[in-house]
Amino acid sequence: MFQKTKLSSSLQSATSTTLSRSAAAVAGVLFSVSVAAQQSGSIEGTVYLDENVEAAGVKITATSPVMPKKRTVETDADGDFRLPALIPGTYTLTLTTEDGITRTVKTRVLLDQRSNVQVMMAPDATAEEMEEIAVFGQQVEVVGGGASVSNAIGADVIGALPVGQSYRDLMKLLPGVQVSQDSVRGPNAGGSGQDNTYAFDGVNVTLPMFGTLAAEPSSQDIEQVAVERGGARAIGFNRAGGVSVDTKSKSGTNEFKGSVNYRFQPANLRAETVDGVRSQTEYDWTTANFSGPLVEDTLFFYGSYYGPTVSRDNKETAYGPTKDYLSERDEYFGKLTYAVTEDILLNASYRTSERVGEGLSVGFNEADSVSSGEKSNQDIITFDGSWIISDSTTFTFQYSDYALETVGGPDNYLSIQPTYGAALDLAQLDQMGYFSVPNLDPDNPDYDNDLAQDLIDAYGYVNDDGELVGGGGVGGYSSINDQSFYRKGFEMALEHNFDVGPTSHQLHMGYQWSEGTEDLSRMSNGWGAIYYVGGEETTPDGDPIYFQSYTEQMSLVDASGTSVPNIVSSTVTHNFEINDSIEWNDFTFNVGFLISQDTYFGQGLKKNSSNYSGFETAPGNKYEMYEIDWKDMIQPRLGVTWAYNGEDTVFANFAQYNPAASSLARAASWDRNSARQLDVWWDEDGNYLGNQGRRGSSGKIFQDNLTPRRVDELTIGTTKAWGDSINTRAHVRYREGSHFWEDVWNWARSDEGCYGDFDGDGINEHCVPADIEALGPYVPDLQEYRDEIGGSSYVIAEMDGAYTKYWEMSLEAEWYGERSYLNASYVYSEYTGNIDQDNTSFTNDLNLFLGSSSYADDYGQYTWDLKEGTMRGDRPHQLKVFGYYTLDWNANVGAFLTYQSGQPWEAWDGSIYGRSSDTMRYAEPAGSRRTGSHWQMDLNYTQDFKVLSDYTVKFKADIFNLFDRQTGYNPQPSVDSELFGEPRSRWSPRRVQLSLGVDF
DSSP, rough: OOOOOOOOOHHHHHHHHHHHHHHOOOOOOHHHHHHHSSSSSEEEEEEEEEEEOOOOOEEEEEEEEOSSSEEEEOOOOOSEEEEEEEEEEEEEEEEEOTTTEEEEEEEEEEETTEEEEEOOOOTOOTTOEEEEOOOOSSOOOOOOOOSEEEEEEEEHHHSSSSOSBBBGGGGSTTTTSSOOOOOSSSSSSOOOSSSEEETTTTTOOBOOTOOOBBBOOOOOGGEEEEEEEEOOOSSOOOOOOOOOOEEEEEOOOOSSEEEEEEEEGGGGBOOOTTTTTTOOEEEEEEEEEEEEETTTTEEEEEEHHHEEEEEEEEOOTTBBOOOOOOEEEEEEEEEEEESSSSSEEEEEEEEEEEEEEEEEEOOOTGGGGGEEEEEEEEEEEEEEEEEEEEEEEEEEEEEEEEEEEEEEEESSSSOOOBBBBBOOGGGGGGGGGGEEEOOOOOOTTOOOOHHHHHHHHOOEEEOTSEEEEOOOOOSSSSSEEEEEEEEEEEEEEEEEEEEEEEEEEEEEEEEEEEEEEEEEEEETTOOOEEEEEEEEEEEOOOOEEEEEEEEGGGOOOOTOOOOOOOOEEEEEEEEEEEEEEEEEEEEEEEEEEEEEEEEEEEEEEEOOTTTSSSSSEEEEEEEEEEOOOGGGGGGEEEEEEOOTTSSSSEEEEEEEEEOOOOOOHTTOGGGGGSSSSSEEEEOOOOOEEEEESSOOOOOOOOTTOOOOEEEEEHHHHHHEEEEEEEEEEEEEEEEEOOOOOOETTTTTTOSSBBBSSSSSSSSOOOOOOOHHHHTTSSSTHHHHHHHHHHSSSSSEETTTTOEEEEEEEEEEEEEOOSSSEEEEEEEEEEEEEEEEEEEEEEEOSSSSSSSSTTTSSSSSTTTTTOEEEEEEEEEEEEEEEEEEEETTEEEEEEEEEEOOOOOOOOOOOGGGOOOOOOOTOBBBBOOOEEEEEEEEEEEEEEEEEEETTTTEEEEEEEETTTTOOOOOOEEETTSSSSTTEEEEEEOOOOOEEEEEEEEO
C-alpha cells in the first residue's frame, strides 16, 4: 500500500550484525513530511521478516503518555502500516507477529509531520529488545519524503535554548526567517511581514485584515511548533505569501504533573544604551501549569496561568508627580483531551486573557491627567477531533472562535458629551478634552494675546525660572480607539489511502470556512484635542475662530441623541482543497490544488437596481463590497520527490498562493464617509460656530475584473542523512509576487503634470510612462457613481506593473546526540521589486493597511517613482546556529548565534515631486543604502535540583545579546532632517533574565 524503498545502509548494517548474533534487527529511519494541518502527526512504515521479505498481518500497538487510549493496526499484505491523527509526542510501538514474536521501538511524532519507520523482525530474537529511533533533540528537518520546506520544533528544544516567553520569540529559531525586533509586524521571509499566517492549536490568530500576530500565547503552553516556508501541498489551506506557522499546546497525561515558575528581568541587569541611558523598566513573568487524568486512559486535562508585568516609575512632569507606568496581564488556558474510543479523539480548549495598562504615555510638559492607557481582552475557543474510520480512511474537523477586543485611550475619562451646537466651557477647559495651553505671540496683531494670557494663568505651568508659561497640555488624553477583531472558522478533511496498480495514493479533501470581522469605534474624550486659535482664522461664513477642536464624528450626538454607528467590516473566505500523494517505486508525486473565494463586506450602502451604481446610501447597513470568485483563485500545488537510495532525496515543487490578508473590507467601506474627524469651532466666549469634515478617506469603488494578488513559487532541493546523527537539506527557492491592489487616484495614469527635478537643472523630467498613460482611468465611469452615491476620487485598482521577486539558496544541517543537539543554517537571498509593503510609512512597525496604504496616493508614491530596487525586508546573508548540551550534573547549557545583513533604505525627499511631505517619496532607487549588519549571541544555563522524589527545583539564567551589539536600524530617511541617516531604532542592549521554578 505504501512506497517500497531499499533498506537504508544503517538498517542493512544493523541487520547483518544482529543476525550474526541470532538476534532480531530492530532499526528505523525517521524522516518527516508535511501532513494535514490538523493538530496531529502520523507514523507510517514497513515491517520486514527478513531483509527483502515484508511481514503481513503484524499487529502494531502504539501508546504514548499524551494519548489517552492506545491505537492498534495491522500490516497489510505488503508489510505496510499507517497510524494517522496522533497527538504529537513520543510513541512506543509494540509489534507482534502471528507467531508471537514481539518487538518494541520508540519514535517521535512531530506536529504536521509524518514519521516513517522501518522495522525488521527475525524469528529467533528475544522479546525484550527495544531500539529507540534516533531522535534526541525534538527538531527534525524534512530529511526525505517531502518536497515542502518545513520545520518542526519541540518543547525540549524551546526549553533548552535562550528564548523569550511568547509565541513571537520563537520566530528567531526558524531557518531563513529574518530575525526582527518589530513588536507588531512579522518577520520577512520571502514576502511581506504582513503576509505570514500564525495559528495556535490550529486556530488562525493572525489579526483579521492586517496580517500581523495578534495573539501572544505563552511559550510555556507550546508543545511543538511547525512552520511551512515554501513548497506547500494542497493540505492545510496554506495561502500565506510569507510563512505559515502553527503551534500545538501541551496536553495532559495519565500522570499528574505541574510547575510554577517566576522569571524576572531587573533594570540593573541591563546594559546602558549607546547614548548612556539605562532603562528603568522592570519585567517579570509568573507562570504555572497543572495537568493529569480526569478519567484514567480516557480523559486528560491541562491548565495554565501566565502573568507578565511591566512597570516603571514615571518621572515627574512640569505639572508635578505622575502615576507609574504599569502593564499587567492575566491569561488562563484550559484544555481537555477525550478518547471516546480508540478511533475517536476529541480536543477542546479555551484561552482567555486580559491586559490592562495605565500611565503608558505622558510628556514632560503634560499634566498627569492626560496619560494614556489600554485594555485588551482576548478569547480563543477551539474544538477539534479525529475519527479513524478504517485503516485507510480518516476524518478530522475543527471549529474555532477567536476574539480580540482592545481599547486604547485615556486613563482619565471625561464626562462631557459632545453635542452639535453645544458651547465650550472656558472655565473648565481641562474637563472639555485635551487642551493645548497656548503661548503668547506679541508680534501678531491678529492674535488675541489677552485671552491667551488668561488661559496661561488658568492652565499653564511654572518653568525652571519660576515663570507661569504656556505650551503644556491639560485635561484628558484626546481619543478613544475601541477596535475589536473576531474570527470564526470551521474546517474538515477526509483522507483515504488506496492502491491503483503499482501505485499507492493518499487522497486528501478538505473544506474551510472562516469569517474575519473588525468592529471599529473611534471616539473623542470629551471634545477631543482643543486648540486656541486666537481669532487668526475664520469660518466659511467669516466669523473669527478662537477655539477649535479635532473631534471624532462618532462622538457627536444630535438633539435626539443619535450618533454615527460603529464601522463593522468583514471578510468571508471559503477554501476547498484536494491533494493526491502518489507513491511509485522510489518516487512520490504530489498533485493537488487549493481553490478559494473571498467576499468583502462593508457598511453604508444597500442595493438599488434602479440606480446606475446598483446601490444607494444607507449608513450602518451591511453590503457586499467585492467578491473574488473561485475561478480567479485556483492555486495549483505540484511536487515530486525521488528517494534515490531509499533514504536520501532530491525534490522539486511548484506552488501558487493567493494571500488572504487584506484591509479593503474596512479601507473601502462606505461608512468611512460618515466617520471622519471634524474641525469644530467656537468664538471667544465659547459659543458654537460650526464644523466641517477634515480631509480623510472615504468609500471606494473597485476596478472591474481585478486579478487577485498572487505568489508563484518554484523550489528545488535535496536532503541527505550522514549516518545516524546528521541530517542536511539544501534548496533553491524562487518566488514572484504580482497583481497588487491599492487605493489610487482614479486619474493617476493621466499626465496632468510632469515633476521631478532629478539633476537640479530646474526642469521637471518625470512623467507617467506612456504605455501606462494610454490605459486611461482605472474606473472610466467613476464620476457617474460619485454623482449618485458620493464616495472618493480614489478607487481600488491593480497597480500597473507592480511586482516582487525573491530567491534564496539555503543550507541546513542538524546534528543530534544522546544529550546534545545542534542546528545550523545559512541562507543567501535577494528580495527586489517595485512595491514594498514593509515600507509604507515613517513608522512601519504598525498595523498598516494592506491594499490601502500610502502607495499610489499622490505624486512620488507610484510604482514608477524610483520604487524599483531592493525591498526593506531583504537580508542577503542569514546565519543561525543554535543548540544545547546536557551536563553531567543535572544542568543544561544552550546557545543561539545569529548573523544577518542590514536593512536596505533610501533617501526620501518630497520637494522633487512638488510636495512638502517626504513620506514614501524616494529621492533615489529603492534600497540604495543599507544599515550595518547585525550579529548577536544569546546564552543560557539551567540547573536542576532534585528535592525529595517528586519535586525538581529549576534555576535558569538567560543572557540575551551577550556582546551588547546595539546595531542601529530604521534610519531617518528625510533628507531635510538634521538626523538624516541616523538610526531611529537600535537592537536591545545586553540583558540578563533569571528564573526560579518548581516542577512536580
